[in-house]
Amino acid sequence: MTAEITPIKTAAESGLAAAFAALRGRLPDGAVAARREAAFRRFEAQGLPHRRVEEWKYTDLRVLMRDAKPLAGAPDAGARARAKAAGGVFAMIGARRVVFVDGAFAPELSDLAALEPGLKISSLADALSRGDPPPLPPLRAGEGRETERLAAAGPAAGDVAYELNTAFMGDGAIVEVGAGAEIARPLHLVFFYGAQRSAAVFSRSLVIVGAGAGLTLLESHEGPDGVDYQVNTALDLVVGDGGRLNRIKVNAEGGEALHLATLSATIGAKANVSDFAFLTGGLVVRNQLFVRCAGAGTTLALGGASLLKGRQHGDTTLLVDHAAGGCEGRELFKSVLDGASRGVFQGKIIVRPGAQKTDSRMMTRALLLSEDAEADNKPELEIFADDVQCGHGATSGALDENLKFYLMARGIPEKEAEALLIQSFVGEAIEMVPHEGVRDVLMAATLRWLGGRP
Amino acid sequence: MSLPRRRRAKKEAYVSLLEIKNLTVKVDGREILKGLDLVMDRGEVHAIMGPNGSGKSTLAHVLSGKPGYEVTAGEVKFEGRDLLELAPDERAARGIFLAFQYPLEIPGVATMTFLRTAINAQRKARGEAELSTPEFMKRVREHAARLSIDQELLRRPVNVGFSGGEKKRNEILQMALLEPKLAVLDETDSGLDIDALKVVADGVNRLRSPQRAVLVITHYQRLLNHIVPDVVHVLANGRIVRTGGSELALELEAKGYAPYQDEAA
Numbered sequence: 001m002t003a004e005i006t007p008i009k010t011a012a013e014s015g016l017a018a019a020f021a022a023l024r025g026r027l028p029d030g031a032v033a034a035r036r037e038a039a040f041r042r043f044e045a046q047g048l049p050h051r052r053v054e055e056w057k058y059t060d061l062r063v064l065m066r067d068a069k070p071l072a073g074a075p076d077a078g079a080r081a082r083a084k085a086a087g088g089v090f091a092m093i094g095a096r097r098v099v100f101v102d103g104a105f106a107p108e109l110s111d112l113a114a115l116e117p118g119l120k121i122s123s124l125a126d127a128l129s130r131g132d133p134p135p136l137p138p139l140r141a142g143e144g145r146e147t148e149r150l151a152a153a154g155p156a157a158g159d160v161a162y163e164l165n166t167a168f169m170g171d172g173a174i175v176e177v178g179a180g181a182e183i184a185r186p187l188h189l190v191f192f193y194g195a196q197r198s199a200a201v202f203s204r205s206l207v208i209v210g211a212g213a214g215l216t217l218l219e220s221h222e223g224p225d226g227v228d229y230q231v232n233t234a235l236d237l238v239v240g241d242g243g244r245l246n247r248i249k250v251n252a253e254g255g256e257a258l259h260l261a262t263l264s265a266t267i268g269a270k271a272n273v274s275d276f277a278f279l280t281g282g283l284v285v286r287n288q289l290f291v292r293c294a295g296a297g298t299t300l301a302l303g304g305a306s307l308l309k310g311r312q313h314g315d316t317t318l319l320v321d322h323a324a325g326g327c328e329g330r331e332l333f334k335s336v337l338d339g340a341s342r343g344v345f346q347g348k349i350i351v352r353p354g355a356q357k358t359d360s361r362m363m364t365r366a367l368l369l370s371e372d373a374e375a376d377n378k379p380e381l382e383i384f385a386d387d388v389q390c391g392h393g394a395t396s397g398a399l400d401e402n403l404k405f406y407l408m409a410r411g412i413p414e415k416e417a418e419a420l421l422i423q424s425f426v427g428e429a430i431e432m433v434p435h436e437g438v439r440d441v442l443m444a445a446t447l448r449w450l451g452g453r454p
Numbered sequence: 455m456s457l458p459r460r461r462r463a464k465k466e467a468y469v470s471l472l473e474i475k476n477l478t479v480k481v482d483g484r485e486i487l488k489g490l491d492l493v494m495d496r497g498e499v500h501a502i503m504g505p506n507g508s509g510k511s512t513l514a515h516v517l518s519g520k521p522g523y524e525v526t527a528g529e530v531k532f533e534g535r536d537l538l539e540l541a542p543d544e545r546a547a548r549g550i551f552l553a554f555q556y557p558l559e560i561p562g563v564a565t566m567t568f569l570r571t572a573i574n575a576q577r578k579a580r581g582e583a584e585l586s587t588p589e590f591m592k593r594v595r596e597h598a599a600r601l602s603i604d605q606e607l608l609r610r611p612v613n614v615g616f617s618g619g620e621k622k623r624n625e626i627l628q629m630a631l632l633e634p635k636l637a638v639l640d641e642t643d644s645g646l647d648i649d650a651l652k653v654v655a656d657g658v659n660r661l662r663s664p665q666r667a668v669l670v671i672t673h674y675q676r677l678l679n680h681i682v683p684d685v686v687h688v689l690a691n692g693r694i695v696r697t698g699g700s701e702l703a704l705e706l707e708a709k710g711y712a713p714y715q716d717e718a719a
Contacts, residue, residue, distance in 0.1 A: 401521065402558060403560060406558045406560070408519070408541065408542035408546070409518050409542045409543075409545075409552050410572035411572050411579065412572055412575045413543045414541065416575060417543075420560075420567075420568075423562065423563065425562065426562075428562050431562075
């Protein structure tokens with residue numbers, strides 16, 4: 001006899017169910033109505049994750065997400081006006097801006113003129129309302145066992161936040177870089193929350209970098225302090241053989257925001273992909289990276305720097321799946337935790353049978369600036385091949401008093417000495433970013449954060 | 455019989471650069487310095503020699519304000535003012551420089567940034583204007599060239615990937631740029647080969663001036679062949695047990711510290 005226990009729905013779960021029922025048929029649907037339905041059912045089957053769900057152990061959404069906000073409406077004139085300054089963090093880069101306000105594409109704020117040959121940019125909402133085939137990784141429903149079916153659907157399939165995103169996705173960017181096209185000018189996806197009331201935004205983007213093509217993708221997320229809005233954003237990424245993609249995401253959401261972000265990436269052979277997440281904003285943030293190295297000989301670098309204070313909660317969860325051999329993976333994540341903030345890192349590396357000569361190194365370091373700050377690290381390795389090099393390391397600790405003394409002995413006052421050391425700690429991670437201008441931007445943002453320390 | 459008023463006033467006005475009286479220091483509850491006395495004047499080079507564990511590095515650290523040292527008795531005056539109440543950065547701004555025995559690596563902080571931050575922090579503390587970029591660059595280039603420090607090295611993070619000799623030369627470069635009134639060299643000769651030792655010694659000798667005092671802390675006499683001190687002290691078991699001229703260093707080299715260790719015990 002088996003007993004099925006259905007936990008009582010939280011306010012957020014009930015809210016999401018009501019919202020989904022109410023919105024059925026009102027979202028841009030095209031060919032994805034069935035996908036939305038299936039995704040929502042998968043969410044409903046598991047509910048919001050809680051601390052006994054291993055992947056969400058440290059980020060208990062049943063507790064941290066108290067309610068479901070109504071879906072954001074079309075942005076008003078004020079929000080659109082404020083959005084002009086959004087993404088200013090990357091102003092020095094001279095990137096091509098594609099702007100989303102409250103989740104909706106804002107063509108009048110975007111720069112779509114004179115696209116480089118091979119570059120195509122469109123909006124997800126447009127594609128869906130035209131009834132285009134769903135710009136999502138293929139899903140062969142009903143085929144094979146559950147795991148195989150999910151595997152075919154992209155590495156993030158089955159994840160609660162990602163499924164919710166699929167159920168509610170409204171708009172986002174569809175970017176295609178044709179085979180062999182090297183796009184020199186970085187592309188900047190600007191996500192701006194401009195409403196002054198609490199609402200929820202579900203944005204979904206798709207970036208396809210063709211074989212041998214190259215792109216630098218910037219992403220910024222920001223919004224007002226004092227509004228407890230909710231963002232669920234996802235990016236499906238496909239990089240073809242020999243493709244190059246460098247992505248840098250800056251999260252500067254407002255101080256009350258809940259931000260759930262998912263990268264679902266499939267990478268071909270001999271590609272070169274880097275992803276860097278710089279986090280200072282939001283109250284509860286989860287940045288999850290699902291990356292599958294599907295082709296041999298690829299170089300992958302995942303990095304991040306989280307600077308948290310107050311009661312901020314920043315979770316970085318990554319799953320790197322080496323399905324093909326000879327790939328090199330480097331992961332370096334740093335967090336600086338002040339106040340009563342909490343930094344979470346979960347990193348799982350899977351090396352599939354046959355993925356020989358995989359060389360994977362994962363390192364995570366937390367710097368605790370306060371007695372009340374907390375760092376949680378959970379590295380995991382699952383290795384099914386015998387000729388691989390895999391390592392992981394995790395450290396957490398306070399500022400090095402000896403280094404601080406060295407600086408002070410040279411005349412540098414204590415606060416300034418601490419700032420230099422924090423800068424140097426964060427700098428090691430920022431060094432991973434291949435684009436020099438972006439490195440400067442991130443160092444400047446680090447200095448601004450340090451300047452705001454009490 | 456009292457001294458004439460004028461002379462007494464003049465005598466009161468004279469203040470040594472550094473005056474240490476009965477300095478008693480505990481580390482982790484253990485007494486390391488046990489009533490150390492030392493007076494240094496401007497223009498003088500003193501050497502403190504002593505066996506391992508005699509308290510040499512403790513003295514250097516206490517002078518520069520390293521945390522973890524408990525001063526249980528005695529006083530240290532620098533230019534007549536209490537030094538021990540000052541934070542390390544304040545001491546540096548007043549003109550105290552410690553060349554570290556083991557210079558630390560600071561990944562992520564470029565040497566140039568470090569030098570500039572240090573110079574300008576000290577200038578700010580003294581109410582002086584910041585150095586202009588060209589003036590700063592000029593000074594760094596000049597001093598670096600004299601110490602045979604490659605410009606490329608200055609672009610790297612502080613001491614990261616530097617050889618032992620490069621680290622010590624970098625200490626002397628900092629000393630030259632910061633122009634301290636009192637430089638304390640803590641075992642600067644350790645880990646140096648003879649060529650590196652000469653470069654470092656030449657660097658220190660160039661900085662000798664009537665306005666500056668240098669305290670050379672060393673276990674071995676060989677550095678003192680190159681930086682010839684005016685006064686040599688023997689530190690044993692937490693106290694200065696003997697003071698003499700530069701010839702004392704040679705005597706120590708020949709006879710070793712054994713007699714002093716016996717004496718102190």
